[in-house]
Amino acid sequence: MIRIENITRTYGSGDIEVNALVNVSLVIKENEFVAVMGASGSGKSTLMNILGCLDTPTSGEYYLSDLSVKDIDDVSLSKIRNEKIGFIFQTFHLLPRLTALQNVTLPLRYCDVTPEESERRGKELLAKVGLSDRAHHKPFEMSGGQRQRVAIARALVNNPKVIFADEPTGNLDSTTSYEIMDLLCELHTQGQTIVMVTHEEDIARYADRTIRMKDGQVVQEKLCLTA
Numbered sequence: 001m002i003r004i005e006n007i008t009r010t011y012g013s014g015d016i017e018v019n020a021l022v023n024v025s026l027v028i029k030e031n032e033f034v035a036v037m038g039a040s041g042s043g044k045s046t047l048m049n050i051l052g053c054l055d056t057p058t059s060g061e062y063y064l065s066d067l068s069v070k071d072i073d074d075v076s077l078s079k080i081r082n083e084k085i086g087f088i089f090q091t092f093h094l095l096p097r098l099t100a101l102q103n104v105t106l107p108l109r110y111c112d113v114t115p116e117e118s119e120r121r122g123k124e125l126l127a128k129v130g131l132s133d134r135a136h137h138k139p140f141e142m143s144g145g146q147r148q149r150v151a152i153a154r155a156l157v158n159n160p161k162v163i164f165a166d167e168p169t170g171n172l173d174s175t176t177s178y179e180i181m182d183l184l185c186e187l188h189t190q191g192q193t194i195v196m197v198t199h200e201e202d203i204a205r206y207a208d209r210t211i212r213m214k215d216g217q218v219v220q221e222k223l224c225l226t227a
């Protein structure tokens with residue numbers, strides 16, 4: 001579903017040049033659950049941003065469903081991002097003034113969806129993540145795990161082809177982390193493709209495959225048999 005070939009991403013120039021990614025090639029298949037691991041600064045977030053079309057590589061090829069992203073203009077790219085990709089972040093990235101329901105349905109504002117349909121879909125997803133009774137609460141009135149559930153519901157609102165999660169459990173205690181992982185696993189069982197960055201081995205174990213990065217390169221790819 002996603003294929004990248006010889007992707008390089010260089011930040012800055014001259015003396016302060018940083019090669020965050022060097023010749024990275026990868027394939028993400030449909031319905032896969034992939035964990036990306038590696039030390040701080042190894043290029044995990046840079047890779048996620050490129051895979052999620054939030055950033056463009058300095059060189060290399062990126063194909064999304066066999067479409068070369070190079071040939072697509074910015075407007076079409078943000079449309080693709082909005083329709084095909086869901087994001088989950090370590091710090092949730094919810095809008096503080098909006099309720100859980102409003103946060104979840106926010107991406108639908110840029111789509112051709114009626115307010116009634118948007119509300120119906122938002123409530124359905126809040127129910128799916130176990131938060132029906134928190135629809136009208138604001139982020140500051142919820143726990144970290146609940147906030148991340150809202151963020152997951154928001155990531156799902158457009159039926160994305162793939163979800164990118166950058167350390168989704170990084171700000172959660174271990175009990176809450178496992179609850180969030182159980183939720184992601186359930187989505188995966190239902191066919192959702194997920195790519196997740198994590199530092200923790202016991203979180204990575206939930207995935208089908210682990211990709212290990214070092215100094216901007218993929219140094220190991222391993223299938224997990226105990227997922």
Ligand SMILES: Nc1ncnc2c1ncn2[C@@H]1O[C@H](COP(=O)(O)OP(=O)(O)OP(=O)(O)O)[C@@H](O)[C@H]1O
Pocket residue numbers: 011012018019020038039040041042043044045046047
């Ligand atoms: N906007 C930027 N400008 C310059 N250098 C950057 C920028 N973003 C990242 N880098 C550098 O690129 C390298 C890879 O960064 P990246 O954020 O991808 O690492 P990471 O593996 O996600 O680390 P962490 O586990 O700490 O989140 C690092 O050396 C970092 O300092």
Ligand SMILES: [Mg+2]
Pocket residue numbers: 044045046
């Ligand atoms: Mg990072």
